[in-house]
Amino acid sequence: MASTQAAAASEQAPTKNPTLLAWVAKMAAMTQPDRIVWCDGSEAEKQRLTEQAVKDGTLIPLNPQKRPGCYLHRSNPNDVARVEHLTFICTPNKTDAGPTNNWMEPEAAYTKLSQLFEGCMKGRTMYVVPYAMGPLGGASTKIGVELTDSDYVVLNMRIMTRMGKAALDMLGDSDDFNRGLHSTGDVNPDRRYICHFPQDNTIWSFGSGYGGNVLLGKKCLALRIGSYLGREEGWLAEHMLILGVTSPKGETTYIAAAFPSACGKTNFAMMIPPKEYQGWKIETVGDDIAWMRPGPDGRLYAINPEAGYFGVVPGTNYKTNPNAMETISKDTLFTNVALTPDGDVWWEGKDGEVPEELIDWQGKPWKKGSTEKAAHPNSRFTAPMSNNPVLSAKANDPQGVPISAIIFGGRRSNTVPLVLQAFNWTHGVFLGATMGSETTAAATGKVGVVRRDPMAMLPFCGYHMGDYLQHWLDMQKSIPQLPKIFQVNWFRQDKNGKFIWPGYGENMRVLEWIVNRVQGRVPTQETLLGWVPRQDQGLNLKGLDLSEEAVLEATSIKEDEWKSELKSQEVFFEQLGTKAPEALMLQRKLLIARLDG
Numbered sequence: 001m002a003s004t005q006a007a008a009a010s011e012q013a014p015t016k017n018p019t020l021l022a023w024v025a026k027m028a029a030m031t032q033p034d035r036i037v038w039c040d041g042s043e044a045e046k047q048r049l050t051e052q053a054v055k056d057g058t059l060i061p062l063n064p065q066k067r068p069g070c071y072l073h074r075s076n077p078n079d080v081a082r083v084e085h086l087t088f089i090c091t092p093n094k095t096d097a098g099p100t101n102n103w104m105e106p107e108a109a110y111t112k113l114s115q116l117f118e119g120c121m122k123g124r125t126m127y128v129v130p131y132a133m134g135p136l137g138g139a140s141t142k143i144g145v146e147l148t149d150s151d152y153v154v155l156n157m158r159i160m161t162r163m164g165k166a167a168l169d170m171l172g173d174s175d176d177f178n179r180g181l182h183s184t185g186d187v188n189p190d191r192r193y194i195c196h197f198p199q200d201n202t203i204w205s206f207g208s209g210y211g212g213n214v215l216l217g218k219k220c221l222a223l224r225i226g227s228y229l230g231r232e233e234g235w236l237a238e239h240m241l242i243l244g245v246t247s248p249k250g251e252t253t254y255i256a257a258a259f260p261s262a263c264g265k266t267n268f269a270m271m272i273p274p275k276e277y278q279g280w281k282i283e284t285v286g287d288d289i290a291w292m293r294p295g296p297d298g299r300l301y302a303i304n305p306e307a308g309y310f311g312v313v314p315g316t317n318y319k320t321n322p323n324a325m326e327t328i329s330k331d332t333l334f335t336n337v338a339l340t341p342d343g344d345v346w347w348e349g350k351d352g353e354v355p356e357e358l359i360d361w362q363g364k365p366w367k368k369g370s371t372e373k374a375a376h377p378n379s380r381f382t383a384p385m386s387n388n389p390v391l392s393a394k395a396n397d398p399q400g401v402p403i404s405a406i407i408f409g410g411r412r413s414n415t416v417p418l419v420l421q422a423f424n425w426t427h428g429v430f431l432g433a434t435m436g437s438e439t440t441a442a443a444t445g446k447v448g449v450v451r452r453d454p455m456a457m458l459p460f461c462g463y464h465m466g467d468y469l470q471h472w473l474d475m476q477k478s479i480p481q482l483p484k485i486f487q488v489n490w491f492r493q494d495k496n497g498k499f500i501w502p503g504y505g506e507n508m509r510v511l512e513w514i515v516n517r518v519q520g521r522v523p524t525q526e527t528l529l530g531w532v533p534r535q536d537q538g539l540n541l542k543g544l545d546l547s548e549e550a551v552l553e554a555t556s557i558k559e560d561e562w563k564s565e566l567k568s569q570e571v572f573f574e575q576l577g578t579k580a581p582e583a584l585m586l587q588r589k590l591l592i593a594r595l596d597g
């Protein structure tokens with residue numbers, strides 16, 4: 001069987017790449033699919049796969065008048081988010097994975113997962129999905145090949161990456177590609193593993209059909225393996241959006257911003273400035289991941305390795321994100337939202353009246369007033385970035401964009417003020433390293449508990465977090481024109497648990513201050529934590545419906561809150577042991593001295 005498959009695989013293969021052919025044959029011998037299909041990324045292929053997915057019930061076509069080219073997918077209810085406790089970094093030494101990752105010894109992991117993969121594609125098709133992360137032909141672009149038995153995964157990869165023949169052409173005969181193997185298996189959470197082998201540039205994912213677990217180009221390659229490669233090769237793979245902000249004078253500033261999952265990266269990246277900001281324009285380069293490397297002019301250049309958005313649906317509407325609403329109006333795959341009687345989709349927070357009746361995300365009848373959510377809180381859209389009305393032309397530029405500012409933002413109901421600027425690069429790395437955030441529905445587990453989430457990379461760093469922070473510090477030497485670093489918090493709450501800052505488009509006001517600081521245009525005020533907007537020449541609050549007290553509350557620094565914050569930071573740094581970078585320990589001491597002083 002195995003040898004027949006191997007022969008068949010190479011016969012139909014649109015490549016002569018010997019390493020690729022041998023690997024596909026080996027994986028096919030293990031998983032024993034009935035068929036092997038090499039994906040070319042063509043329209044005809046999309047049609048064929050979509051028709052098949054509709055036939056087998058994987059996709060439900062939506063009303064073509066209301067949502068042309070859109071489909072609904074319902075996942076297994078046990079499989080709706082990333083599973084951090086089942087995600088492993090498999091390095092020869094445990095210390096290389098570090099204390100913040102689950103670890104398995106590589107041989108043990110291969111053996112364990114081989115038992116699951118053995119024969120798992122019998123009766124199924126193995127799709128060979130070549131894809132590029134980054135604009136085709138770019139120096140920063142990486143090639144991956146994902147083998148999967150899920151047509152849903154293929155259709156998603158087609159949107160999220162540059163997939164098919166073009167990627168295979170870019171690879172040529174090279175053996176430098178990520179080897180991804182995925183099977184949904186029987187979607188049993190007891191047999192679900194997402195394993196990364198950084199030394200082998202390999203990912204094995206079994207037992208899930210959910211985005212972050214199975215679209216292997218995204219969190220697995222672009223962040224976990226990417227961060228490992230970035231350290232080896234002298235660049236940064238980050239959980240960051242990239243946007244360009246253009247002033248009425250036509251000056252464009254590019255900014256990268258890290259926020260944990262489901263904290264509004266997509267909204268920020270597509271923001272429409274409020275009416276007071278006529279003539280200002282925000283354009284999206286990326287909404288989730290940035291690969292950044294020093295350019296020949298001494299600046300830090302960022303590319304978005306992705307080609308689509310895998311965004312959180314609930315809360316998206318014409319007020320919070322009109323550009324996302326346009327983006328998902330056509331050619332979009334919806335996962336785990338509700339279905340309306342007229343074949344459209346619905347979710348909590350959508351514009352308009354709540355419908356009387358729906359089919360909920362699990363396919364069950366739902367009535368208005370039900371205490372159950374109609375759409376899953378982590379329901380998602382997969383949409384091509386070309387649908388985005390404010391897509392930056394630079395999103396397809398292999399050179400990327402020069403980054404002038406880096407923002408670190410967590411979801412904190414207290415403690416962290418609206419915005420501050422780091423004193424310098426090392427202090428900025430300290431701000432990123434000490435990020436905390438309340439957990440969201442993007443990962444399985446409790447929602448709303450504060451956890452340390454350095455650079456929003458806690459679930460995505462492919463090696464020891466201490467080494468990662470040291471790599472950030474070391475990058476200073478290779479970037480003569482360093483971006484300025486900022487910290488923001490849109491999520492501060494008042495005594496009644498209401499968000500103080502209106503967020504969304506109004507974040508433009510904070511962004512303008514950041515741009516002005518980067519361009520050296522506004523003075524600032526020093527505080528214990530960093531530089532903040534001055535009361536007189538600070539944030540532009542014209543036309544903002546917010547009391548002065550509320551602004552003060554959103555920007556306040558409370559010393560008692562900072563004392564407990566420092567304790568929680570200490571627990572995190574202790575976890576890093578001797579790998580906690582010395583420069584960050586000094587930053588910590590300075591902060592303590594300022595607080596005690």
Ligand code: SAT
Nearest residue numbers: 082211212219261442
């Ligand atoms: O599930 S994904 O990892 O793709 C999205 C996210 O959690 O950021």
Ligand code: MN
Nearest residue numbers: 239260261288
């Ligand atoms: Mn993300």
